Amino acid sequence: MSRRYAILAPGHFAHDAKTAHGVIAYSADETVAVIDPASAGRRVREAVPYLRSDAPIVGTVREALAFAPNALLIGTAPKGGALPPDWRAAVLEAIDAGLEIVSGLHDMLGDDPELSAAAHARGTRIWDVRKPPHTPIFSGAAYEVAAPTVLFVGNDCAVGKMTVALELARAAERAGKKAAFVPTGQTGIMIAGWGIAIDRVIADFAPGATEQLVLQAARSHPDVIFVEGQGAINHPAYAPVTLALMYGAAPDALVLVCDPARAHIESYRTPTLAYRELIRLHEALLATVKPARVVGIALNTRKLDDDGARAAIASARDATQLPVDDVVRFGPDALYAAIAPHLRKGTPCAE
């Protein structure tokens, strides 16, 4: 049965509700309403112009129920991943109305005694998207995957790594290739209906969990595998997840996704890295296990106008001599065509 989502994103929808935006933009499931008192009365596309949806934004769960949702999706992931106390009442109200709860929070709502008892009593389900399965330690089996594997890395969190992976997968399909998208975070999992939130896996097992995802994608014999990226290699908190994807996915090529306006990693004082430094650092690490090169750069130029975007793209191209584009603003076909010839299987290091 397909889902009809009410998306809960109080106070966040117009700004940083990245899960909500991703699901609205890319999921096959329909979003019938968004709950955010700060934007109530507007339509989705009015609050977030690049989302092509006329779904209404309302102030409460009660109002959202008028649009007949069958699931409540937690549409933003607060830092640390706990359920904010004032959202609890909204979740309970949705359970009471018989909605399935879909959550990407670190805190497992299904393990919360009050919420799980309420869902059980009402006969509805809590899907904790981030709950990882048990997976083995990295084995090296990913080195034997036949399809070239592309990993997305970036200059910060939340710059559009998942979006670029999804857009390039569409472009590959349009070019006649069978493309597999590998979800590694909560939004990607909600969109694709499978995957593992690698940031939620026990550190020792994170590369192995990534490897299992690539092996699973390979079973459908794709021509190319696009692995959603996470974090950034110099992110003080999330870099271990980035490195787990780099070694665990055993990529043959990298695509760098950057927001050129970011000066610092999230709220840290750590400066973001320049393109060439990012390329050098990722390639130096992978060269020690299985070499792979950065084959293209996707810029997120959302904060710029068209001229500004073109200037940023030209500047990145000058600095790196690589194909550069904004796949949201200008479409993914040109960047895909530019990188496609460089998607070939590589081999791991061996003495």
Added chain:
Amino acid sequence: MSRRYAILAPGHFAHDAKTAHGVIAYSADETVAVIDPASAGRRVREAVPYLRSDAPIVGTVREALAFAPNALLIGTAPKGGALPPDWRAAVLEAIDAGLEIVSGLHDMLGDDPELSAAAHARGTRIWDVRKPPHTPIFSGAAYEVAAPTVLFVGNDCAVGKMTVALELARAAERAGKKAAFVPTGQTGIMIAGWGIAIDRVIADFAPGATEQLVLQAARSHPDVIFVEGQGAINHPAYAPVTLALMYGAAPDALVLVCDPARAHIESYRTPTLAYRELIRLHEALLATVKPARVVGIALNTRKLDDDGARAAIASARDATQLPVDDVVRFGPDALYAAIAPHLRKGTPCAE
């Protein structure tokens, strides 16, 4: 109450029982017997010459009970960390005899229905050393710690990073400094009685858990903090843990611990890195967040004779122009004296 350990390491004690060896060498708790049919009838120092213990090695839990242990320690950590099926009977026999169970396995023995029911019925305790507490996301508070912080990194797992940290902490104390040892793995926790097994922490939280350990160590106002290292930066499975320690501990200096005989990372085909490559890669990563330099190298020359060890040390010194020694073979005082002048607080990157 102090512990009197029977250490369970069937088939492994003479070779790779790194937890058993670490506890025997450095814990204040006494080991009264080792259980390993493969070495039964010998003494500890006969099976593992560098351990100065006359404790007997026996074949069964029953025989070990004659030496009046009050705790059974799981003395080796199989890859993946699950309890091998044939060890279950031994653990149950120890519980039945009223012994506390001390385990560093990934699988939580306290969550095992049969073992936890048995322990409950017998009124004894299961201490799952690796069970992590809830800790916050990395905040940057570690940057404000007053004492210089030293992190140990290496060319592979199980090369002696914990041992070198403990030996240099002893040398610092002998030199009149107050030194704090920060345990980040199961053996270190068993020895020091506190700490967090960072490899068992959810990936997103691993740098934050490391930061909490450093903050806890700082509360006793040490002159220097030595943080136990884990894994290796090009370990296909465990590198994310290494990186979590590098960013989370916010070190001011690194000490490189290498076994020069290792050609490959554990059982992977990944080659180990040369000294200069290791130094370059660690320093390049830390330069993006908080710069720190490698200030010395500790070699594990266990497989060499004295002449071979001296040659390996000279070769590493030539290649790197850094202080190099084997702190087990030649004692830690010389290496500590050589690195001490370089232990100064650094500052994180900022634009």
